[in-house]
Amino acid sequence: MWWMPAMVTPRAGDWQTFSLLSGSSSSIFQNVKIEYAGNANNPGDTNWLRTAVVIDSSAAQFQNIQVLNSDVTAIRIQNGSNPVLTNVDVEGSAHGGIPFSMDFSSNPALTNITSSGNGFEAVVIDGGTLPGDREWNLTTLPYVLGGNVVVPQNVILKIDPGAVVKLTSGQLFTINGTLSAAGTTLAPITFTSRRDQSVFGDTFHAGPQTPATGDWQAINLLAGSDASVLQNVLIDYAGNLNTPGDTNWLRNSLLLDHTTAHLQNVRVLNGDVTGIRIQNVATGTLDHVDVENSAHGGVPFSMDLASNPALSNLTESGNGIDAFYLDGGTIPANREWNVTNMPYMLNASMTVPAGLTLTLDPGVVVKMATGQLFTVNGTLSAASTPATSTTPATRTGGGRLLI
Amino acid sequence: MAVRAGAWRSTASGAPSASASSRTESRSWSRRPIRASRDSRPIESLEQRLMLAVTPVSGTITQNAHWSGTINVTGSVTINDGVTLTIDPGTVIKTALQQSITAHGTILAQGSAAQPIIFTSTHDESVGDVVDAGNGNPSCGRLADI
Numbered sequence: 001m002w003w004m005p006a007m008v009t010p011r012a013g014d015w016q017t018f019s020l021l022s023g024s025s026s027s028i029f030q031n032v033k034i035e036y037a038g039n040a041n042n043p044g045d046t047n048w049l050r051t052a053v054v055i056d057s058s059a060a061q062f063q064n065i066q067v068l069n070s071d072v073t074a075i076r077i078q079n080g081s082n083p084v085l086t087n088v089d090v091e092g093s094a095h096g097g098i099p100f101s102m103d104f105s106s107n108p109a110l111t112n113i114t115s116s117g118n119g120f121e122a123v124v125i126d127g128g129t130l131p132g133d134r135e136w137n138l139t140t141l142p143y144v145l146g147g148n149v150v151v152p153q154n155v156i157l158k159i160d161p162g163a164v165v166k167l168t169s170g171q172l173f174t175i176n177g178t179l180s181a182a183g184t185t186l187a188p189i190t191f192t193s194r195r196d197q198s199v200f201g202d203t204f205h206a207g208p209q210t211p212a213t214g215d216w217q218a219i220n221l222l223a224g225s226d227a228s229v230l231q232n233v234l235i236d237y238a239g240n241l242n243t244p245g246d247t248n249w250l251r252n253s254l255l256l257d258h259t260t261a262h263l264q265n266v267r268v269l270n271g272d273v274t275g276i277r278i279q280n281v282a283t284g285t286l287d288h289v290d291v292e293n294s295a296h297g298g299v300p301f302s303m304d305l306a307s308n309p310a311l312s313n314l315t316e317s318g319n320g321i322d323a324f325y326l327d328g329g330t331i332p333a334n335r336e337w338n339v340t341n342m343p344y345m346l347n348a349s350m351t352v353p354a355g356l357t358l359t360l361d362p363g364v365v366v367k368m369a370t371g372q373l374f375t376v377n378g379t380l381s382a383a384s385t386p387a388t389s390t391t392p393a394t395r396t397g398g399g400r401l402l403i
Numbered sequence: 404m405a406v407r408a409g410a411w412r413s414t415a416s417g418a419p420s421a422s423a424s425s426r427t428e429s430r431s432w433s434r435r436p437i438r439a440s441r442d443s444r445p446i447e448s449l450e451q452r453l454m455l456a457v458t459p460v461s462g463t464i465t466q467n468a469h470w471s472g473t474i475n476v477t478g479s480v481t482i483n484d485g486v487t488l489t490i491d492p493g494t495v496i497k498t499a500l501q502q503s504i505t506a507h508g509t510i511l512a513q514g515s516a517a518q519p520i521i522f523t524s525t526h527d528e529s530v531g532d533v534v535d536a537g538n539g540n541p542s543c544g545r546l547a548d549i
Contacts, residue, residue: 014524015476015498023484023507031492031514036524040501064516 012094013039013071019054027060038071051076077102086111093118104128120204142200151177153224161187166194167216176224183232193237213295214240214272223258232265239272252277260284273298282307294319349373473531482508493518495531
């Protein structure tokens with residue numbers, strides 16, 4: 001060639017920002033490439049990094065878009081923006097740049113969103129309280145949260161099959177509305193540690209990482225969450241409010257409290273302590289629920305006597321105590337114990353008061369600790385044979401049965 | 404566009420005075436209102452037409468506007484509310500150091516797979532026509548060093 005290559009090559013941050021603000025909602029971008037933006041001063045000046053593309057209070061439409069070589073965050077969606085992004089790819093964002101970042105007030109329609117070569121590869125959503133129904137539908141990138149998530153009463157967070165949420169220290173889902181997470185066998189929904197590279201690989205380009213029990217906190221299904229559904233869901237490496245393994249801040253990985261939530265084909269793995277805690281008249285259903293490898297002596301299931309969910313096909317392995325753990329006390333109404341894949345264990349002495357019946361299904365095992373007392377003033381029905389005075393299917397341990 | 408760029412480079416390299424002419428033309432255009440670039444391009448000679456293929460823009464767009472060819476955003480551009488900026492397929496928008504594009508109005512940037520619309524740096528010579536880098540080292544000056 002007769003001419004030499006350019007002496008100045010383009011760099012990330014060669015120009016500042018492309019902003020779509022209020023009034024730009026009719027904008028349409030198709031087959032557009034946006035390159036080398038992201039600095040208000042000189043390329044690479046970390047004091048002046050700017051988001052390359054800002055969508056603020058806008059419902060602009062984007063289709064077949066590439067945002068390349070930004071100096072930091074490539075695309076930020078904020079302040080009640082409802083843009084449509086289809087086939088949008090972000091590559092090469094410098095300075096730990098995020099490919100996609102959004103706040104909770106925005107509700108973009110995202111389809112086929114991809115990224116590579118950025119600071120990390122994810123859609124980052126600020127934490128906070130959902131202001132309205134939201135749907136997390138992406139299966140091309142994991143979701144990463146900037147903080148805790150609250151789903152308030154009468155608001156629905158719908159998570160689609162195949163979605164993955166990667167979470168970090170102490171992060172918590174508080175559900176007072178509806179968490180609708182119905183995955184499928186082939187496309188389960190995953191809540192896991194940011195260090196978990198078994199899904200979407202090394203999202204944070206951190207090199208080989210080993211996730212730990214307690215890498216994030218929990219999903220709490222609370223009053224108002226009755227319509228919540230978790231199907232084909234994996235909850236992995238939860239269980240600590242602080243740092244993984246900090247025994248001062250151990251938490252249940254999944255809490256069912258004042259809820260009738262429906263769980264089916266749910267697995268809770270590698271919790272920092274108790275896998276699933278059921279309390280305060282939680283009466284939902286748990287079918288095919290498996291809890292494994294709970295640390296710090298954690299039990300797979302723990303429940304108070306006020307709660308009475310429908311339990312079926314519960315399994316567990318590798319937990320601190322391999323048992324269905326029950327608070328002691330007095331049963332407040334008739335109860336039937338039907339879990340046979342693991343023994344029941346009592347946290348304290350227990351009473352069946354006069355006028356109430358406790359039914360133990362065939363195969364049920366109750367293990368009791370030294371000094372524990374099982375008092376029956378009402379009816380204890382074992383092996384499907386009603387009796388006012390009998391023994392349970394099995395009783396082991398150091399406690400006593402007093403009838 | 405590739406043919407024009409090649410011819411322009413040849414001219415710039417062979418006749419440094421043409422480079423100065425190019426810069427002068429660009430600056431005078433930057434003071435003009437933003438308007439449809441193709442319609443206003445002189446076509447008397449190949450040399451002149453090539454210089455003007457790059458349209459410098461800056462400031463506030465207050466009326467509907469149309470961009471095509473290579474656009475050099477020399478200063479930040481704002482599209483006012485209620486105004487539509489239409490960008491043709493194949494348009495390359497090269498924005499200078501520290502500058503931004505801000506839309507309070509509508510941008511219709513509908514490229515095609517074969518002719519995408521590209522927003523990039525003034526230093527990016529891989530697409531569109533070469534523009535002044537805006538850094539005191541105009542591209543034609545650099546080419547004159549060859």
